[in-house]
Amino acid sequence: MMRQKIAVITGAGSGIGLALTNKFLSMDAETLVVALCRQSSKLETLYERFEPRLVIEHIDFNHKTAPNSIKQALDKYDHVDFLVHCAGLVAPLKRIHSIDYEKWCTTQRVNIDIPFFITKLCLNKFKHSRVLYLTSDQPVSAVEGASAYCVSKAAVNMMCDCFKQEITDEIAAFATVAPGNVDTPMQKKIRQVSSDILPMSAFLKDMHKENKLLPPHLVAEYLWQLLNRINLKTFGTTNWNLLQSINEGPLPPVNVNSINLATIDNSDVRYLQDKLAGDVWGAGSKEYTLRRHVFNQAISHFPSVIIVPQSEADIVNTIDFANRQNLQISVKGSGHGVTGAAVINGGIVIDMSTFQSIELCAGGESVRVGSGVKNRNLDHFLSQHNKVVPLGTCPDVGVVGATLGGGIGFLSRKHGLSCDNVLAFNLITSDGQRRVVDSSEHSELFWALRGGGGSQFGVITHITFVLHPAPAYIEGGVVEWPIHKAKGILNQYSDAVLHGPRTQFLYAYIARSTAHEAKISIMGFSEDPDTSLHNIARWETDADISITHKQYIECQSNEYEQGHALYWRNGIIEGGLTQEFIATLLRCFQSCPDNTAGIMLDPLCGAIQDVEADETAFIHRNASFVCSITAVTPPGQDIAEVTEWVNQTYERLSSFFNGHAYQNYDMGKDCPLACYFGQHTERLIAMKKKFDPDLRFAGTLQRHLQ
Structure with missing residues (x-):
């Protein structure tokens, strides 16, 4: 049984902390959230929806009993996977000469002392965990009228750096994040201060009037992705800044101009459920968690709602709802698309799995x-x-x-x-x-x-x-040779695709492996006894042959690896495989990290070329091969090295491609439309x-x- 993840969030009763608590509970039906907060009235609605996965601990961090209360609350758990410090005080907002010393100490206690205490308390509960401190722009600079807050946030940055120096990633990775100007109760207090004391308040009032303050749910989406999607090493070696990340990456789904997050509330879900015969799954349910997943484990998208229609009428009603709510729709069949486009972030997924007729x-x-x-x-x-x-x-x-x-x-x-x-x-x-x-x-x-x-x-x-x-006669299977035979095999393969019978279909590939175990493989299908696949085994010596007579249905039952993260690039080749292409391909594979990636050639030609180029939207009628370069890794593994190899290999082979790519092997938003659709x-x-x-x-x- 999978261990339940535990997220501890301070300041969970309002603002960013409340939005992040909602996000954790909604996105993963297996996560328990421990919410540390001074007041919990706004958490009650979440508690009604997500109990028992939400534990509310009422603790005033400024009270002298806070350390004991915190210890009692956290002693119940033997592990903590996420610790996020959202609690904070912005007061006193005064010129430095008039700040009361006790109030200064209160700010430092809430903003730095208690976060230190909680983090230290959890060190023996961490294992590959993540700790995130909310701070201000990097580096923190002095703000007139907010000295107590600025000093405490500068201290938070230094504290985080100290933990990084002394605590290994095996225990926890530490990071700070600047969320930008967010429309929270704390922000409201800042705007109410006279600009004579706090000049920035005038600027923030203008931002509020112009609706330019970030909504807490958008910030929560960003933080959740930081904590769950970024690999541990990157998480702990970056000073995160929301506004900078929106402009530069690294989390593409976060787009302040177009994001449509949390736009479907419970009443909308109930309305849809009443209108439809099929199922409506909102975030937080186990069905939602199951159905949002796609074949490529590198992809993790979060729609607002997933619809499983039972009839065409359900689909019509769902489209009508999307039109009125101005939500985008993605349609999911099996979810095998490499980019995970079947499951859209922040929109409606129509899951067609019940249409089985x-x-x-x-x-x-x-x-x-x-x-x-x-x-x-x-x-x-x-x-x-x-x-x-x-x-x-x-x-x-x-x-x-x-x-x-x-x-x-x-x-x-x-x-x-x-x-x-x-x-x-x-x-x-x-x-x-x-x-x-x-x-x-x-x-x-x-x-x-x-x-x-x-x-x-x-x-x-x-x-x-x-x-x-x-087909009345079927012969199918795989023939393999050691990789040093690949040049001769690929020459023969090229000729077989261009000039061989239409009753024969041959894939060529170099599967992921260690360098000394690498093989060149031909997976074949033939329905003509005169073009036996055993003839292919004679292309080179030392062939490992696995060919049998089969029913067609057996040939169509190949086993494909499940549960992996994929990164895919592909190009189209016209004509035969040249000697230069083959040599370049093999040199590229020599530099491939062990057990992480491979190269595959899909054959075309034959009846595919009988259709005129303008007869359908499919443009690859004159092509001979689709060449795919694919990284295959366990989910969660750092893939920087292998994706760099895929990209470099694609660039090195691009001169042999015709500038197009196969649309079923979608390469994402950076690939221009003309690459798929040409003329x-x-x-x-x-x-x-x-x-x-x-x-x-x-x-x-x-x-x-x-």
Whole structure:
């Protein structure tokens, strides 16, 4: 059983501390929050929602009994994973010559002495823990009229540095953070002071009037990400500053201009639940925690709410709600997209997992598939009818998501991409209209949905595919050689892809491994006895052969590693693999950190090239290979070294690419649209503006337009 995480937050009764308490409770259903506060009236609502995961300890830090009370409160716990010091006094706000000594001491006691006491008390409870002190801009400078506060915050910075010097990361990492000007009760007190005493109060009054003060929930989002998403070493070696980070990174989801956080309250959730037959999962529930996760464990996004519709009517009502609340929508099938785009930060996720229907149509010549169906589900269903649809080779990938971006698999060289085999889409657009999209109805959308990638224009509820007879003869498996054989293998592989039969499909890859165990591998599929995969084993000596006669469904049941963090870059190659490309690729792999990354080549050609370049939104009709450079690491591991290798390898190989990338291997917001859509970019943008004018549906087109 996983150990429960414990977060101790001081000053949890108001302002940033209250918002951060809410954030911790909402984002992880397994975390216990110990809230240390002087008054708790504003915590009562949270207590009603999250009890018993919220423990409220009433402690006045200025009272002489505070140390004993704190010790009694924390002695109940044998470990503390997060300690965040939000409690603080800004008074006395007076010129230094008129400050009462006792009040000066009170400020220092609350702002520095008690944080020191609590931190020291928790040292034997820490293990790879994180301690965060709220302070002011770095370095702290004197502010006229606020000397007691400034001195205490300067002391906090020094105290943090002292802990860093003497305490190792194995125990805890320490950091300070400057949250900026935040609209809190403390800020309100500052604004009420005469500008003759505190000149800054006039500036803050103006900021308040112009609505430029940061909301506490935005600061809490930033702090939560610091504590949970940044690796331990980076966390403890940086002086964090919210406003600077908004402008420069390192936490992309925090954007003060566009963020839509905590905009759905309990009454909205109840309203939605009353309107829908399906489920509505808000932050803090176990279902929310489970459903917000995606395949790539490097991604951790937090939507405002997750909807699991039971019907098309539920989807229409959800879109209507999003339109009225001005919230963006992402659509989740299996969540296999590398960038985690299926789960949007701060918006609505429509989880289509209940749309599991599969039915034969037109006397068994076509099949209608629900958008929650995965490759394995459809393959198993069709195997009972001796039929196939060209699908990708990963069993857990969603059929709809892969199809929208293209869809490459074992049958693609014979029957084309998944999107080439679509007869019709059932689509609900941002105006709530249900549309059947095919070659005769909404033909513009039919063009765009075949290769445009993601749910760019609405929610796909079903896709109808043309069916093909299942292969009568199957040979499949893997052939491997030691890495020093790779040059000859890749030469042969290039020729096989360009000139080999359409009944044969071959992946080439160098999997992650140690340098001395590295192999060049060919994963193959053939339905022609005359082009046996055993012939491939003769390309070079010392082959390790794992090839058998199989049912097609067995070839489609490859096992893919689960539970890893991924970082992915890819490019498109036209023509054959040149000697220079092969040599460069192998030199790149030699510098790869052990057991962290690999390189893969997807073959194209064949029937994929039978479709004209302008017939669908998929632009890679003249291409021969997709080359992917992929980092694969355990979640939470520092990936700086391996991502640097991926980026450097991509740069070194880019001169061999044609400037494009495969849209199903989305590389994120830094990759320009033309990289995916080439000559079709402007046409797709125009269609996005037409069918989704408010940019309701998240995706690559929305990122560009926004």
